[in-house]
Amino acid sequence: MKNNTATINPIQSGSGNLFTRNTAFLAALSGLLLFLSFPRYGSGWLAWIAFIPLFFALKKPVTMTQGLVLGFITGMVSYVGIIYWIAFVIINYGFLPLYLGIILMLLLACYLSFYIALFAGCIVYLREKMPLYLTAPVLWICFEYGKSYLLTGFPWENLGYSQYLNTYLLQFADIAGVFGLSFLIVLFNAALFEMINKRTKREYAIGCMVVFVLAGVYIYGIYRLDQVNQAVQNSEGMEVSLIQGNIDQSLKWNEDYQRETLNIYEQLSLKNSPANGSLIVWPETAAPFLFQDRNILHDQIVNLSLKTKSWLLFGSVSHARENGGNDFFNSAYLLSPAGVVKGKYDKVHLVPYGEYVPFRDIFPFVKKLTAGIGDFGTGPGFYPLSLDHKKIGILICYEGILPFAARRYKQQSTDLLVNITNDAWFGATSAPFQHFSMSVFRAVETRLYLVRAANTGISGIIDPGGRIIAKTNIFQKNALKGYIKFVNIPTFYAQYGDILAMICFGLIIFYFLMNLKWRVGNANR
Template sequence: MSLFLPDRTTLISLVSGLLLALCWPRVDATHLCWIALVPLLLVMENRPFRSGFAAGVGFFSLLLYWLNIVMTTFGKLPAPLSLVVYLLLVAYLSLYIAAATWASSRVREKLGLPYAATLPIFWVACEFLRSFVFTGFPWGSLGYALVESSTLLQAADLFGVYGLSALIVFVNAVLAAFIVAGRRHSSWPWRLAATAVLLLALTVGYGRWRLAELPDESERQLAVGLIQGNIEQGQKWNPDLQQRIVTTYADLSLRAAKMGAKLLIWPESATPVFFQDGGPLAEQVSAIPERSGGSSLLFGSPAYTWVNRERRFLNSAYLLDGEGVLMGRSDKIHLVPFGEYVPMARFLPFVHKLVEGIGDFSPGTVSPLPLNQSLFGVLVCYEAIFPEIARDYVNSGSDLLVNITNDAWYGRSSAPFQHLAIARMRAVENRVWLARAANTGISAIIAPSGEVIASTLLFTPDVLNAQVGLGSAPTLYKSFGDTPAILSLLLGLFWLIRTRQHYSAN
């Protein structure tokens, strides 16, 4: 029982987690990321697992508070049950930070390596594991804290978000090492300090060079219009409001076309019907390209396919050319657990409230949509938080990334701002433009530098017109992906095996 009882060490570690959460929108206290882990590093030596777990609880409980809004407002879960599910998720995610601090301390103790060497490796390894274990949930990777630092952000095209995470943890560990040296009156860790200064200088220098080297305009450009219908979640599937919803999107689309948009982009599940079934509303959608004077239309719509006489649902994006001819369909690849399907559904019947009336969805494959000798890679909803999906689309020839999403679930919380921040990283990693159409906002145009060129407000019907470049520049990340994170995982495992051998030898 004493394992998780709060004491001074636990409370200090909790503060570290809270400081990390403040680096995220909407607080955006980015500079805190360089010192947030210092309290944890100063106290975790004797109780590394508990310290890491407490830091994780502080971080994820504050970062993901909005999950309660989703579960109670839209999942219709009773508040007490919602709180239990929320706390269980926070506890699960906190285990990854606890594992990183425990493993780091063990290697430090057995092999004599400093935290500045061990913690960045294990932190990245655990963040990487969190991105795919149990389907993955990489929301909250530490590197996203640098999204608002335009110069440092540019290094993401080298090693991705995990590389930035490693840099942040390393700097924190060096600062903590100086404090410890001062307390113990031991020699100052000047070599570590010099390494930290060198890494920061190289990162800043690279970022400035990259920003200066990026072209102001691409040779190939496309005028896009993002359509933000602002349809309330409770209205989206009301049969009495279907015509009004389609009319809203049609009117906004014609307005965007008059402003010069050649590609109109609607959000995720914008159509309140199955477009593939046809009918009057589907015909109205198909007529929009011709009514707009020849603008193409990319829109989200639920779809389905038949597998062994069983209807399986899909979360899809359709592309119509300027004459209303269907050019292709792209289906969501990474489904939301407990949102679009229920893992172990027979053992968790209460969770069906979160997907009531929708049923289990099936995943798609990487399928860029073709139009006028260009390809568009469509990231549906929270697929934007998975670096490998965006990279796969760009490496498959996509000239533009399009993120269609419905963030109405999150209400007026910080989640839409967090979601946008994560999407910005995908543009930098792949040096490609990203157009983001969100039902209730935030819709945005993101440059290959990660800069938000233009954006909308939350919960307002709006149109966002802009010129985007087509094509992507070569990057180290596109070539090697998350290989550094995989190497961190392998190195961490090697170290842990060495500690076992060291223990046996003694």
């Protein structure tokens, strides 16, 4: 006799498991689309549809726990694709075994995925009384802001950065920063999903309203860019030369190679020397020795500024001996055309496990894993250096992805942003392209020219409208010569910062209180 009892697939059982194959696939698809929204392998337009598969997965009658798991799947797929290069750095320059490099990268991806898991879980919790187009963008900004600042912060490739080539929409960053673009992307995804899913007049009306909002932002971009163009035309400027030495990271700190390194930078600088009184920029730690110690290498750099009759900005490690201590700093020096040190900036925001080791004294295993890594000292603050009557704000490496650093410079009437970095650590991965793309936003947020000198690329010149005027390729010995303007355009974002994030935190508190009130009311009936 044939048994007609249905066989239950444990993977598809809603009661015994957290998700079905279909919902897991949809969550993973969203992760893939998010990964492909960023350089080097993707395109920014994919971000505008990236959340729709996840929203369909969350549409099922899933619990909050199931929503957390689905969000975590989305996060893991996207972040493994975005930060896979961390394993490359750990293995090649941390000298750890392959398996450990992959494990550490996956641990960071798990931590970052936690925020997307919370995003999805909260959507499930609020969905009964709050429409998706109201909750999703607000939730996303709250968690993205948390990711950017908690535990020293990791704002690497926040969602809005995917739009660095979307010139007109990008202009909105001078009002709301990168979070403003993130908000618009999630809002569009939510509205489009509701239109596809429900297909009612109300959803179509909401969709039209969102399109009108985006059209308004686009029109603002056209108008604002015209203002920027006029300001640039009426401003004074100067020539700059950005020197990309392309020094192999494995040789960079070899004492036998110091003179050759310096000769490479000197020759490129002389060959591409700008007009007298202009600016030459070398990358982070381009001088692989202690410049402050007077020796033949020190004199060679001083003589170069005399030969070119130009200002010279370059990176070097420095040290300060006070009260018996010995602190080292990741620094930038500014030499005048007369060969005089006119300023020194010490990096403020250090890279965890690259320039300092958090939790070294709390967890013994951290000390073992990071043997050989020293702690750099922290600079006093983001204070601009004076170039005659102009001010330049220095952003060393990772600081180029920090909006608050550029804002502080703008608030001190800085005239030019200079980002110096050494991206040789990243190899030919997607990281150098991602790193460069984020610096575009600093120019728009402050409406200043930004010049970027990178040891192995990407070096570039970005105008106050976020347009990439010129850039180099990676792993090429090169120099970029161009002309920048000293523009003075006030911006709402530079003055007030991430007000949008504060509004979103207020809204999310209101949403949860309203939802809690509704649930309590239902329980008492």
